[in-house]
Amino acid sequence: MTHIAIIGGGIAGLATAFYLQKKSGETGTPIDYTLIESETRLGGKIVTEIADDFVVEGGADSFLTMKPGGVQLCRDLGLEDRLIPTNDHKRNVFVLRKGKLIPFPGGYRLTVPTEFIPFALSPLISPLGKLRMGLDLIIPPRKETGDESLASFIRRRLGEEALDKIAGPIMAGIYTADPERLSMQSAFPQFSAMERQHGSLIKAMQRAKKMRPPSGGNSKPPAMFTSLQGGMKELVDTLTNRLEGELCLGCRVASLSAQSPGFEITLDTGGQPITADAVILAVPAYVAANLMESVDAQLTEALKKIRHVSTANISLGYRRADVADQHDFNGFGFMVPKSENRQILACTWSSTKFDYRASADDILMRVFVGGDGKEHLVDLSDEELLKLAQAEIADIMGVTAPPVLHRVFRWINGNPQYDVGHLDRVSEIEKLAGKISGLHFTGSAFRGIGIPDCITSAQSTADQVLENC
Numbered sequence: 001m002t003h004i005a006i007i008g009g010g011i012a013g014l015a016t017a018f019y020l021q022k023k024s025g026e027t028g029t030p031i032d033y034t035l036i037e038s039e040t041r042l043g044g045k046i047v048t049e050i051a052d053d054f055v056v057e058g059g060a061d062s063f064l065t066m067k068p069g070g071v072q073l074c075r076d077l078g079l080e081d082r083l084i085p086t087n088d089h090k091r092n093v094f095v096l097r098k099g100k101l102i103p104f105p106g107g108y109r110l111t112v113p114t115e116f117i118p119f120a121l122s123p124l125i126s127p128l129g130k131l132r133m134g135l136d137l138i139i140p141p142r143k144e145t146g147d148e149s150l151a152s153f154i155r156r157r158l159g160e161e162a163l164d165k166i167a168g169p170i171m172a173g174i175y176t177a178d179p180e181r182l183s184m185q186s187a188f189p190q191f192s193a194m195e196r197q198h199g200s201l202i203k204a205m206q207r208a209k210k211m212r213p214p215s216g217g218n219s220k221p222p223a224m225f226t227s228l229q230g231g232m233k234e235l236v237d238t239l240t241n242r243l244e245g246e247l248c249l250g251c252r253v254a255s256l257s258a259q260s261p262g263f264e265i266t267l268d269t270g271g272q273p274i275t276a277d278a279v280i281l282a283v284p285a286y287v288a289a290n291l292m293e294s295v296d297a298q299l300t301e302a303l304k305k306i307r308h309v310s311t312a313n314i315s316l317g318y319r320r321a322d323v324a325d326q327h328d329f330n331g332f333g334f335m336v337p338k339s340e341n342r343q344i345l346a347c348t349w350s351s352t353k354f355d356y357r358a359s360a361d362d363i364l365m366r367v368f369v370g371g372d373g374k375e376h377l378v379d380l381s382d383e384e385l386l387k388l389a390q391a392e393i394a395d396i397m398g399v400t401a402p403p404v405l406h407r408v409f410r411w412i413n414g415n416p417q418y419d420v421g422h423l424d425r426v427s428e429i430e431k432l433a434g435k436i437s438g439l440h441f442t443g444s445a446f447r448g449i450g451i452p453d454c455i456t457s458a459q460s461t462a463d464q465v466l467e468n469c
């Protein structure tokens with residue numbers, strides 16, 4: 001029987017274990033596995049805390065429905081009935097401009113205007129900025145084929161203002177990244193492809209809109225994001241309950257050595273090393289780099305090149321009656337462009353975005369800080385972060401009532417950065433790993449940070465491992 005060690009019990013490690021188990025059962029391939037997690041809980045960057053009537057997300061709060069991995073896993077776990085959509089009838093998103101919250105104009109798909117009227121009427125972009133965005137229609141496509149940064153791409157096609165007010169907070173915001181460093185090829189390859197194929201983003205979007213089949217009858221398109229009624233933790237708990245392999249919690253892998261064949265894994269809790277025929281590393285790249293030190297120096301160096309940055313978020317719960325005359329919370333929240341020089345990056349109005357996040361009498365929101373260039377804020381104490389969040393919310397939203405609940409979550413080196421050239425670095429890592437029989441990498445550091453990406457990567461890792469059994 002082939003024994004597989006999975007290091008890391010975030011969604012990538014858990015989903016790998018689940019699909020290894022499922023697919024080995026389906027193909028009759030005899031395997032067993034040990035999943036090793038350094039924390040005493042599973043889920044990694046998925047953590048939900050239920051406090052009073054609040055469902056507080058410390059990490060991911062939802063996932064994209066457009067990418068199949070997340071919804072597929074929920075289906076495989078029988079969780080389909082527990083999925084909840086975003087409340088799209090309240091889908092306003094705001095962008096801070098000169099201290100005021102301006103609605104993000106309808107008809108935008110991420111960055112590019114697809115409908116003329118809301119774009120022309122929006123006060124978010126100045127008239128000159130709008131004219132500059134319109135030049136996208138005549139600016140020739142880039143001749144070079146290599147990677148470039150999000151900032152370079154948007155500046156070139158749509159201008160500086162679109163970069164500051166839209167692409168920076170919204171597109172780079174998804175990656176908690178500096179747009180000057182974020183790789184177009186890794187993060188938004190579809191936009192580069194649009195430029196290549198249509199010569200203009202606006203033309204490409206308009207064509208795509210025309211090609212879309214008319215929505216028949218009363219059928220609404222599915223919400224772009226979904227979550228689970230009891231919070232994202234429900235996914236982790238259900239997944240964990242279905243795992244039949246050995247789960248080693250509170251066990252940090254201290255070192256890994258290649259035994260040709262197989263591997264030996266030493267835990268910092270001591271005891272006998274764990275031996276395995278194959279090892280799947282589902283940990284941040286810098287952890288993988290440390291563990292590779294005694295296996296392959298080149299691989300260690302390649303893994304070290306993937307940067308990670310730190311962020312924190314502060315959830316604030318209020319009695320609705322205390323804030324009702326201060327703000328209407330009519331939307332999913334707001335984003336903050338760099339040029340506003342604020343301490344916070346964004347704020348989600350969680351109890352508007354999803355049902356089941358607070359009772360009808362309460363409001364829940366979440367404020368984000370840190371990221372590239374602002375990591376020092378993550379070092380503030382909980383009290384200081386709470387004060388900072390409250391001060392910003394008072395200034396921007398006029399909410400001065402004291403919260404009845406607050407929770408602070410920190411993600412130290414928790415956000416992998418897909419810098420320009422990322423895909424080449426990942427290919428190099430995969431090439432080097434391919435030379436060591438039984439060694440696999442999966443998870444958010446490589447080919448997609450979103451939960452569906454991590455699950456899809458877990459599925460293909462499971463396939464690769466089983467192919468070699």
Ligand SMILES: Cc1cc2nc3c(=O)[nH]c(=O)nc-3n(C[C@H](O)[C@H](O)[C@H](O)COP(=O)(O)OP(=O)(O)OC[C@H]3O[C@@H](n4cnc5c(N)ncnc54)[C@H](O)[C@@H]3O)c2cc1C
Nearest residue numbers: 008010011012038044045059060061062253443444450451
């Ligand atoms: C604040 C925040 C909000 C987010 N929001 C969303 C969202 O709404 N939607 C979305 O799709 N994505 C979101 N993401 C991204 C997504 O949550 C992550 O990319 C994904 O959960 C990462 O999963 P993973 O398994 O690759 O890594 P992780 O979750 O980091 O798991 C790695 C695991 O390895 C363990 N580990 C580390 N070192 C060792 C060791 N030496 N030995 C054993 N175990 C070890 C860690 O404890 C951890 O549990 C968000 C991320 C953050 C930080």
